Amino acid sequence: MNAVMDQSQILSRLATSLAIGLLVGLERGWRTRDEQDHQRAAGFRTFALSGLLGGVTGTVALQTNGLVIGFAFLGYSAAFAAFHLLEAKAERNVSVTSVVAGMLTFLLGTMSVAGDPRIAIGCAVAMTGLLALREWLHSRIASLTWQELRAVLILLAMSFLLLPILPNRTVDPWNSVNLYEIWLLAILTAAISFVGYVAVRILGDRLGIVMTAIAGGLASSTVATLTFAGLIRAHPGSFKLLSAGILIAGAVMMARVAVVAIALNRALFGPLVLPLASAAAILATGAIILLASNTERHMPKLLIHNPLAFGTALKSAAFIGTVTLVAEITRQAFGSTGVLIVAALSGVADVDAVTISMARLGGGYLELNTAARAIIIAVCINTISKAAISGWAGGRDTGILVGGISVVAIVAGLAATTWQILG
Template sequence: MDQGEIFTRLSVALAIGMLIGLERGWRTRDEQDHQRAAGFRTFALSGFLGGVTGLIGVKLGGLFVGIVFAGYAAAFTAFHWLEAKAEQNLSATSVVAGMMTFLLGTMAAIGDVGAAVASAVSVACLLALRESLHGLIATIKWKELRAILVLLAMTFLLLPILPNRTVDPWDSFNPYQIWAFTILIAATSFVGYVAVRVFGNRLGIVATAIAGGMASSTATTFTFAHLAQKNPGSSRILYAGILIAGAVMMIRVGVFTIILNQSLLPDLLPALGAAATVLLAGAGIGLVTDAERDSPKLEIENPLAIGAALKLAVFMSVVTICAKLLSDTFGSTGALFIASLSAIIDVDAVAVSMARLGSDPANQKMAADAVLLAVAVNTLSKVGITIWVGGIRTGLLVAGGSVAALCAGGVVARLSAGS
């Protein structure tokens, strides 16, 4: 390590201490001098001390760094104990912040400078956001905390241990993918819960519909249908959310397919554009009608609705197995039918395969038709999901908007094909 690098690393260590010290000093700015255990200068020197200790430790070994850190931690803790005793303050935040400052200074001197700086910024932000974080925690309900923990357990404990391969005789049931889809539904439900609580009924549903439509319009539809079943007075705004998610899905599939194969643009853009426009118009009518009726606030008892999500996951598994069996039976001769059945679960996969198929001019028309058919089947499947989960009332509203959109898309597709 040359002299220039040593100077740079020590400067970073000092800057880390100054950054954390700036926040700590600002928080105790009203206290008189010599009435606080550590302020701006102490934290700045702590970072610099950590850097110097790290550089010396390169020569003397890690034991030297450990001894100096132990002495520093003992002295810092002792002074903070005296301050806490005088002020009746039981917070250990400054002690931990002081230790972090020393260690990050050491890390900057002998380790990854970028990681040390990023960690220091994170520490400073956590310290500065004390009131905001405490306020946030105070507003969290037990069911919300439980939902967060369950969702994290589903994602980081259960998902990694599931086999990411097919385990059935038909080579179609993948536990990892099915559970991932269940997590997606639960996450969409939770996002919807948070959005409604933060932004209110209308804006929360619209925001969730747009975000959910980008990820999975089927999961979003299921979430809103489940809410409609629990909140019949809010069926119009939830039906509007389902239509918005469907429109976003059509736009997403169209853009995705055209990026992969631009030759499909003339066949897809007019039909998908017309259908999406009708869906958005229907959603607008639903939102306006809901505003006029002043529907009651949505009551969401279960932010995750895992039981309902598992039901849909099982249904999707059955559809996957059926699609695989039909594919093995009919092969390429049933391509359109198989594509439409597969689209109930994943319209994007159909779009990708058809975009590749359409690279051959001879198959271009069939590929475009398959994508449009997949979108239509996916849209109609959401009508079925809404009726199944949300009830007849919401299902009929979604059916009306969806059928109108598909008719508009079909007419435009026919006209564009004939021109």
């Protein structure tokens, strides 16, 4: 940022620094509203002035020397901490949150003038949110189980320790396997599984089936199908409700495939969106009809024991790497036909591997239309596979219901593909 600003710019940024202080002060003042005046070290006005003081310090620093910010911050922090120390001794309160909040308010006020005010405002909103959610966050942490804490630590280690050291390039002679991209997918799979677990735990069994279906479609619609089909055996009265869960997972899976493929290769938008959207719409419509016609009052108990599904994520990553390698070798040996065969075979168990490998190869080593058809074939085969699983694990009626709606969805998707080709 330029050191020279006109008067209107200075006033605008000082107003921003004051607004930051007012925002934080509103939360801090509300929290200490029951305390008597002059019995608290800092409240609404103090935090508002802290933000403005930071803005004035930034203004002075721009016109003189940046060291002004450091000296002013040290002086402010010392005075603020000293008054809180007196308050802590009187109330026997050892919390340092207000001290940190005051220091951060000062610095964000300074940043709003001497730096990027948009970043300062964003940080101020985030800080105020954390301060306001104190009780909720503490209760959530207190209710964490060891499994959940371990899941969070594993996810953080996967994301910030292992991912950065992996090479973001192909490492095999066929120029197809990128370890960074494969591990990133493993992280996403594990994260989605954990988000689904948290959603079910927070929302409870009432919305548990729908949320589990959505989370299952994001993580593994095949696993979700097995779960719901098994519940149908134990809860035959919830046949329609659980069948709807299977269809929702399938529809979400199709939406996920489209998003992942297009995110990796924007050129796939045209050939993929209409077929997958048509098939997903049929599955979603069938699920809505089943949910509306369900009369079961008692929801089956959902028990999810693994919040992260780390093993599943690793197996998925290994499978994706294998399919990507096999697809490239097959393409080099047999051309486009071989790639479609690989897509059909791998689609029996998983669609992510085909989606990612085809998105990476499409438009480069492989024709774009061939890549899109391979993804659509994998989705169709996977949908048929899940219908068969429904019948095997959930009984004949489940297989007929889920299978019938799935066939209609596949026909709709293939019809859309044919229309695009002929059009």
